[in-house]
Amino acid sequence: METILSYLDNMFAHMPKTAEVNRAKKELSQMMEDKYNQLRSEGKTENEAVGQVISEFGNLNELAEVLGISSQVQEATDDQHYILVSQNEAEQYIESQKKSAKLISIGLAVLFSGLMILMLFLALDNSSFLSEATRSKLPEDFLGGIGVGILLFSIAIAVYFFIQGGINHDRSDLFEREYVKLDSSTKAMLQFEKQAHLPKLRNNIAIGVALILLGVASIVIFSALFNGADFYIFLGVMVLFLMIAIAIPLFVSAGMVDSAYEKLLNIGDYTLEKKQAQARTAKISGPYWGLVTAGYLAWSFITNDWQTTWIVWPIAAVAFGAIASIINAMATRKER
Amino acid sequence: MISSDVIRGYTDTIILYLLLDKPNYGYEVSKMISDRSDGKYTMKETTLYSAFNRLEKNGYLRSFAGTETGGKTRTYYELTPLGREHYETKKAEWLLTKEVVEKFIQ
Numbered sequence: 001m002e003t004i005l006s007y008l009d010n011m012f013a014h015m016p017k018t019a020e021v022n023r024a025k026k027e028l029s030q031m032m033e034d035k036y037n038q039l040r041s042e043g044k045t046e047n048e049a050v051g052q053v054i055s056e057f058g059n060l061n062e063l064a065e066v067l068g069i070s071s072q073v074q075e076a077t078d079d080q081h082y083i084l085v086s087q088n089e090a091e092q093y094i095e096s097q098k099k100s101a102k103l104i105s106i107g108l109a110v111l112f113s114g115l116m117i118l119m120l121f122l123a124l125d126n127s128s129f130l131s132e133a134t135r136s137k138l139p140e141d142f143l144g145g146i147g148v149g150i151l152l153f154s155i156a157i158a159v160y161f162f163i164q165g166g167i168n169h170d171r172s173d174l175f176e177r178e179y180v181k182l183d184s185s186t187k188a189m190l191q192f193e194k195q196a197h198l199p200k201l202r203n204n205i206a207i208g209v210a211l212i213l214l215g216v217a218s219i220v221i222f223s224a225l226f227n228g229a230d231f232y233i234f235l236g237v238m239v240l241f242l243m244i245a246i247a248i249p250l251f252v253s254a255g256m257v258d259s260a261y262e263k264l265l266n267i268g269d270y271t272l273e274k275k276q277a278q279a280r281t282a283k284i285s286g287p288y289w290g291l292v293t294a295g296y297l298a299w300s301f302i303t304n305d306w307q308t309t310w311i312v313w314p315i316a317a318v319a320f321g322a323i324a325s326i327i328n329a330m331a332t333r334k335e336r
Numbered sequence: 337m338i339s340s341d342v343i344r345g346y347t348d349t350i351i352l353y354l355l356l357d358k359p360n361y362g363y364e365v366s367k368m369i370s371d372r373s374d375g376k377y378t379m380k381e382t383t384l385y386s387a388f389n390r391l392e393k394n395g396y397l398r399s400f401a402g403t404e405t406g407g408k409t410r411t412y413y414e415l416t417p418l419g420r421e422h423y424e425t426k427k428a429e430w431l432l433t434k435e436v437v438e439k440f441i442q
Contacts, residue, residue, distance in 0.1 A: 024385060027362060027411055031381050034363030058380030066386045066393075185382075 003050045004032050007188050011060055020067055032057070047196045054189045059087065061183060082179040083171075085264065087186040093172050094193070094260050100165040101256035105249035107161030112245035114154025119238035121147030122306055126230040144304070175263040177279040179272045182264065194261035197254070204254040208247035215243030233307045240310070280331050281324040288323070292316040338377050346430065347379065347387050352396065352415060352423040359402070359414035362388070388413055396422050 008029050015021045032053050039049035124130070125143040219236035226232040262268040292312060300309040354360070354368050362384060369379045391397040396419030402412040
């Protein structure tokens with residue numbers, strides 16, 4: 001309930017303190033309190049109840065009109081370029097991002113599961129479980145072949161989910177590049193929702209990082225314990241991919257939702273400056289990651305060194321950061 | 337989803353209708369709107385308060401402080417005879433509007 005009261009205080013902070021404004025504030029706070037109590041008694045959690053009350057508050061401009069103070073609420077418009085987003089559009093955008101995050105997470109989980117299964121087959125191929133007699137009956141590279149087949153199949157499924165999750169039906173790609181302007185009640189609502197989402201984000205990141213460290217550790221431990229025997233290294237890489245298959249969806253699902261709030265609020269990784277920087281690097285990020293993926297697959301298939309080639313990913317990620325900062329440094333120097 | 341632009345012209349009439357039988361306070365009116373529309377329409381708090389304010393200024397509503405049985409003090413809104421008259425006018429207008437629009441949009 002305190003959140004609601006401070007939300008309301010915030011909304012009214014810039015209003016003149018007339019009797020009529022005070023009355024409006026008192027009435028609104030009464031209605032919100034009643035609604036809050038009702039929702040709580042229906043079994044909603046504190047966060048759910050506050051979220052709903054705030055999202056159903058409405059728009060201060062509407063109120064200002066009847067109170068005869070329209071001019072004060074109107075935010076000073078400068079000549080900076082921006083796009084105006086309504087509460088309705090903001091809510092729809094957050095919903096669609098939640099859905100996209102789910103689809104993309106599923107795609108990533110499928111993709112890394114495919115890699116994991118490939119490692120399992122490669123491990124079997126290098127194991128002593130299969131006697132020479134059975135092995136000689138199988139066609140050459142039989143197990144590896146099945147693994148690659150499963151990987152290609154999982155890539156196809158993953159791509160389907162990526163495409164489904166990446167479709168935008170509206171102008172929301174602009175939110176990544178342009179300064180977003182919101183009315184004050186929508187802004188406060190999004191700030192609250194972002195705050196409420198924070199524990200989930202922190203949790204997911206902590207669990208995800210722990211899982212990946214565990215995966216990397218398994219490679220180190222397996223190769224140390226078994227003197228770098230291929231079977232155990234493949235097993236270690238398999239564990240790493242399994243951990244990644246669980247961890248990456250955790251990062252993506254919580255991270256995309258958090259980013260959606262940041263884009264609308266122009267904060268964090270999406271301040272105006274960073275949005276402009278992102279617009280510059282966006283041109284190269286698509287081709288870049290396409291090339292990296294192609295390079296990874298080519299290197300892996302040609303050399304069959306799957307136990308080494310995964311190193312492409314961390315190197316590519318660090319290199320991308322470097323390239324992006326060089327591009328932005330050059331662009332800002334040009335502007336000066 | 338209901339577009340707020342479309343329903344805007346009738347928010348005042350909806351509120352007058354809900355106060356025909358007895359005076360009531362803000363949250364109850366808002367709850368009746370959600371309940372009766374099966375949750376398909378929720379009136380935002382600012383819309384509701386703006387409407388109360390406007391209707392009172394026009395003399396269609398009168399407000400007074402009242403206490404629920406064993407509850408808190410709340411601002412109740414009561415229909416004035418002028419408000420009742422206004423409701424009837426708006427009702428006739430709506431029935432005509434509905435009839436005409438339905439001739440085109442089916």
